[in-house]
Amino acid sequence: MANTGVLVSGSQANDGTGLAIAWVNLGNVNASDNTYTTAPLAAAQSTQGLLLTNFGAAVPTDSLIQGVEVLIERSATVASRITDLTVQLIVGGTPSGDDKGLAAFWPTTDAVRVYGAASDLWGLSLTEADVNASSFGLKVRAQCSILGAATPQLDRVALRITYEAPVTGTLGATLNPVTADFAGAVPAVGGAGSIYRVMYRCRRGRN
Numbered sequence: 001m002a003n004t005g006v007l008v009s010g011s012q013a014n015d016g017t018g019l020a021i022a023w024v025n026l027g028n029v030n031a032s033d034n035t036y037t038t039a040p041l042a043a044a045q046s047t048q049g050l051l052l053t054n055f056g057a058a059v060p061t062d063s064l065i066q067g068v069e070v071l072i073e074r075s076a077t078v079a080s081r082i083t084d085l086t087v088q089l090i091v092g093g094t095p096s097g098d099d100k101g102l103a104a105f106w107p108t109t110d111a112v113r114v115y116g117a118a119s120d121l122w123g124l125s126l127t128e129a130d131v132n133a134s135s136f137g138l139k140v141r142a143q144c145s146i147l148g149a150a151t152p153q154l155d156r157v158a159l160r161i162t163y164e165a166p167v168t169g170t171l172g173a174t175l176n177p178v179t180a181d182f183a184g185a186v187p188a189v190g191g192a193g194s195i196y197r198v199m200y201r202c203r204r205g206r207n
């Protein structure tokens with residue numbers, strides 16, 4: 001299994017939602033450096049959707065996407081006020097799949113919360129083309145309690161994509177179905193020494 005490493009967004013924007021509060025200093029969201037993307041909220045207000053895209057993933061062709069982890073380092077200026085409203089992937093420019101926003105209050109000192117997992121596809125069937133596209137990304141919204149004002153602060157928002165890359169084998173080699181990806185006889189189509197690419201895609205109805 002391979003992964004892209006931790007990636008940050010090349011593009012950031014507010015989604016313009018209704019009367020919601022826009023995030024400011026959007027470029028601060030890419031580094032864990034205690035400079036923040038913020039949206040000062042009054043009681044019961046919520047932020048606009050922060051749309052983060054253009055993560056620059058370079059997953060190899062014909063890989064099988066296994067999961068997406070989202071890492072959000074964040075804090076709030078006041079305890080017990082700020083919670084997630086939305087944490088959702090963006091596929092092809094459209095928020096899609098599971099909303100993993102949580103009801104837990106944001107802490108008042110920076111902490112990283114991980115959403116999803118290396119084996120979690122957020123209810124989606126993602127291809128390498130989906131995740132490599134500049135239109136792939138993440139939407140984040142936060143909301144404030146009715147008890148009073150507070151500001152959500154995003155220090156860094158990043159994601160990491162786990163995938164299984166295609167594996168090649170040589171005719172005559174012993175391929176272990178656990179550690180490689182082929183069980184059974186290799187057809188002698190090309191003769192000894194031929195290179196075969198063997199792929200299996202058995203997940204979520206894909207072949």
Ligand SMILES: [Ca+2]
Pocket residue numbers: 028029030031032033034035036037154155156
């Ligand atoms: Ca920062």
